[in-house]
Amino acid sequence: MNAADRRIALVTGANKGIGLEVARQLGKAGHRILLGARDKTRGLEAARALQAEGIDARHVALDLSDVASLKAAAADIEAHEGRIDVLVNNAGVAIQGDGLPGNVDVDVVRRTFETNYFGTIAVTQALLPLVKKSSSGRIVNVSSGLGSITHNADPDWPYAAVKLTGYNASKAALNMFTVLLAAELKDTGIKVNAVDPGYTATDLNGNSGHQTVAEGAAETVRVALLPDGPTGGFSNSEGVEPW
Secondary structure (H helix, E strand, O other), X not given: OOHHHOOEEEEEOOOOHHHHHHHHHXXXXXXXEEEEEOOHHHHHHHHHHHHHOOOOEEEEEOOOOOHHHHHHHHHHHHHHOOOOOEEEEOOOOOOOOOOOOOOOOHHHHHHHHHHHHXXXXXXXXXXXXXXXXXXXXXXXXXXXXXXOHHHHOOOOOOOOOOOOHHHHHXXXXXXXXXXXXXXXXXXXXXXXXXXXXXXXXXXXXXXXXXXXXXXHHHHHHHHHOOOOOOOOOEEEOOEEOOO
């Protein structure tokens, strides 16, 4: 593939876990990879690890809570790449102390939303002009089954006991953002979808998940690589996920 024709993918929170694996799989599929990470040392280490596997990758300094950082990242990418074909909004947090609404620390909920919801909106707004320069842009928001109101209302759902006010609600809000953005961009050719990676062993859950990171990255990569398909959807590896 000619370098000029290579699709360019930016993955936020890409220095470890599912984000790094998504970057790896997209890189193996031939994409040029931009690893968005706020920690420069970890971002550079991750980029070198992918480069050692023959993947065209570089680190882009990007902090979802810092508007100046987002503007600088957008300017950097515009100067060096000119566009973004795939934006994967993977960066997210789960904060200790999250829990039931009756006694959860409101500051924990607020800080969770700052990254999982407000930060995702901010980075998308900063980079959307670059996605619009793609001939077939894709935006994939990494959500969670815990963000499904339908699942949370079902007492027989396997994860029904996991009632985290900040995390679950922030992912539900991210799902709404996905639907609204997809509607806004419906005439542009840009596809916007949310994915549930499933319960994957990562730092986010103390490596308690039953899936490997490769399994957890699979649905995000599949949706990112769709040549055409739906927009405004929510899916997991088994199919459509209920809102």
